[in-house]
Amino acid sequence: MQQWKTALIVYAHQSPASFNAAVRDVAVQALTKQGYKVLVSDLYAMKFKASATAEDVKGDLKNPEHFVYNDEVMVAWQDGRLSDDIAEEQQKLEQAELVIFQFPLYWFSMPAIMKGWIDRVLIQGFAFTMQKMYDNGIFKDKRAMLSFTTGGTESMYLADGVHGDVNVLLWPLQNGVLRFCGFQVLAPQIFWCPAHSPVRSEMLEAWRERLRSVCVEKPLSFAPTEYFDLSFPGGFRLRPELRETCASLTHGITTAHHLGKPLPPDNQTKAKDS
Numbered sequence: 001m002q003q004w005k006t007a008l009i010v011y012a013h014q015s016p017a018s019f020n021a022a023v024r025d026v027a028v029q030a031l032t033k034q035g036y037k038v039l040v041s042d043l044y045a046m047k048f049k050a051s052a053t054a055e056d057v058k059g060d061l062k063n064p065e066h067f068v069y070n071d072e073v074m075v076a077w078q079d080g081r082l083s084d085d086i087a088e089e090q091q092k093l094e095q096a097e098l099v100i101f102q103f104p105l106y107w108f109s110m111p112a113i114m115k116g117w118i119d120r121v122l123i124q125g126f127a128f129t130m131q132k133m134y135d136n137g138i139f140k141d142k143r144a145m146l147s148f149t150t151g152g153t154e155s156m157y158l159a160d161g162v163h164g165d166v167n168v169l170l171w172p173l174q175n176g177v178l179r180f181c182g183f184q185v186l187a188p189q190i191f192w193c194p195a196h197s198p199v200r201s202e203m204l205e206a207w208r209e210r211l212r213s214v215c216v217e218k219p220l221s222f223a224p225t226e227y228f229d230l231s232f233p234g235g236f237r238l239r240p241e242l243r244e245t246c247a248s249l250t251h252g253i254t255t256a257h258h259l260g261k262p263l264p265p266d267n268q269t270k271a272k273d274s
């Protein structure tokens, strides 16, 4: 079969017998069947270094007295002096048109090893600049998705559930990381509480089914970047001329651009029906 597109699965679970491993395997099978070349970064198996340190730079530092990670790795990236493990992940990411982050939810976020991948791989210059972000982001032709398992049930993550609205929890990763770098963000795939679920096989089958049309799936909607005045005098805020228009909206624009209004329902969990 001709492989004409590449998917990267960034995977973080310690156990090959885990439900996360089963979810990853379904994704590899389903995507391969559709003609994807599938790359997997199995972070624990790779013993991927999670901490962002001076060892990520080969050769001399720009300022050894005051190590500023962002500045040092940006220069190292330009000069081809990043550590090999980062450079390898960046090469995989460059090839991929679809990126799936597969992980168990840890403390309302991703495991530290995966956060370390984000800290160390998505560096300034390679993944974003202040000119190339959000709608103008470097990865605007790529799609990305969070696929994760939880310990809590779905009801715990409702707006009146004990853990609070899952849409709020998703904002930092989906907007602050993925969309910031330009990715078209697909709705997350959430496997609620697999440890106590009687429908684990059905969840895996639903995942397989979803992946059949992942390449044409509509992404989540975010506030268009042109809504904001991207200059220092404008303070990177909503353009004044839009404030009046937005005043008449019944809901905020997105989960975090709520403008003091009710949150738009399912903003971070479902693509808008057009």
Ligand SMILES: Cc1cc2nc3c(=O)[nH]c(=O)nc-3n(C[C@H](O)[C@H](O)[C@H](O)COP(=O)(O)OP(=O)(O)OC[C@H]3O[C@@H](n4cnc5c(N)ncnc54)[C@H](O)[C@@H]3O)c2cc1C
Pocket (backbone or CB within 6 Å): 013, 017, 018, 019, 020, 021, 022, 103, 104, 105, 106, 107, 108, 109, 148, 149, 150, 151, 152, 153, 194, 195, 196, 200, 201
């Ligand atoms: C540090 C830490 C922080 C956490 N923070 C949170 C948090 O903030 N919020 C929250 O909700 N949860 C939290 N959790 C819980 C965590 O998210 C869950 O334990 C995890 O998501 C469960 O996924 P798993 O893959 O590890 O499940 P597993 O325990 O590996 O699997 C669940 C069940 O599925 C079975 N299984 C495996 N393969 C298959 C298959 N092919 N078909 C059918 N069944 C299969 C397994 O045998 C097992 O019985 C946290 C856990 C830790 C360790």
